Structure formats: structure tokens, C-alpha cells
Amino acid sequence: MSAIATPVNIIVGTLLAAVLLPAAANASEWGCEVLLCASSSNPSWRGVSACHPPMNRLISAMKKPGFDWPICPEAGTGAPGYQRYAECPEGYRVGSSNDRNGFAREGNLCVKTVNICQGNVHGLYNSDRQRSCIQTVSIPRPLRPEPYFFDIKNDTSGQTERHWFGVNR
Known part of the structure; x- marks a missing residue:
């Protein structure tokens, strides 16, 4: 063998x-x-x-x-x-946050943009309301x-x- x-x-x-x-x-x-x-x-x-x-x-x-x-x-x-960091979950991209001193902490977040009003059938929204439906959500980026x-x-x-x-x- x-x-x-x-x-x-x-x-x-x-x-x-x-x-x-x-x-x-x-x-x-x-x-x-x-x-x-x-x-x-x-x-x-x-x-x-x-x-x-x-x-x-x-x-x-x-x-x-x-x-x-x-x-x-x-x-x-x-x-x-x-x-240090693993890949972000599917649907997320790498993002950053600031530390207490205002310095960017590169790549420590996973972020995605979501429409929180999607599926809401309570009438029509004006363009300002529609823009407010779009939000960025983040999660801590997983450590390897x-x-x-x-x-x-x-x-x-x-x-x-x-x-x-x-x-x-």
C-alpha cells in the first residue's frame, strides 16, 4: 500500500x-x-x-x-x-466600527442592508418613508x-x- x-x-x-x-x-x-x-x-x-x-x-x-x-x-x-477574522455569513459583507477613541477597527463587523418594510401591505409609502425602510444591520465578525x-x-x-x-x- x-x-x-x-x-x-x-x-x-x-x-x-x-x-x-x-x-x-x-x-x-x-x-x-x-x-x-x-x-x-x-x-x-x-x-x-x-x-x-x-x-x-x-x-x-x-x-x-x-x-x-x-x-x-x-x-x-x-x-x-x-x-483574526473568519468570513462573514452569506448575505453580509465586511464592515468596520470605531473604537472609543474614534479610530476605525477594520473589518470587525459583518454588515448588510435590509428593507424592514418589505412585505408590509398597509398602503403606499412616499419616497421619504421608503428610504427610511432601508437600514444597515451589523453583527460582530466571527473570530477564527x-x-x-x-x-x-x-x-x-x-x-x-x-x-x-x-x-x-
């Missing part, structure tokens, strides 16, 4: 080489462990006991001033991306449970796959 070629399987050889070769093992070993664990999806890194030490080390390091993301140069991914991601290129297919992960224990 042959193994299925997934981005994680494909980079495992590169990552293992980086971890096992003495010259590459020093600076990038932890970064390669983090990449390998973060890209695990079934189960996530939380379900892989070997991933707990490097990921717990990462979580602790992130709390310290001057934190630099550990990278795995051999994999060519660099630091992960971050997207796993806001970090690595884009990993599959060397076999050439396709790039996004692997989402979180850093909460």
Missing part, C-alpha cells in the same frame, strides 16, 4: 533531514518542528503528543517581548500568516478559532494548500 502524497507528507522528509543533519539542526530544528506540528490537521497538533513540547515552547515564547517566529528555511515557508496559517506548496501537484492552526493549548 502506498502513502498518500499530502503537503505534510512531502515536507516531512525535508523537515526530518533538517532536524537530523547536525549543521541544520541548531537554528532551524525548532522552526521545522513547529511547522510540522502546526500543519498537522487530523489530528491537530494538540492530538500529537510529540508536538506538545515544541508548540508549548512556541506559546511561551510568543508572550515574551521581542518574539521572533521560529522558521524552517529548508521548507521555504517563513513565518506563518495571521487572519485557528487564526494562523502556513501555505505549503505540494511539490508533486504544484498546488499550494493552506493549513490553519491555533496556538492555544
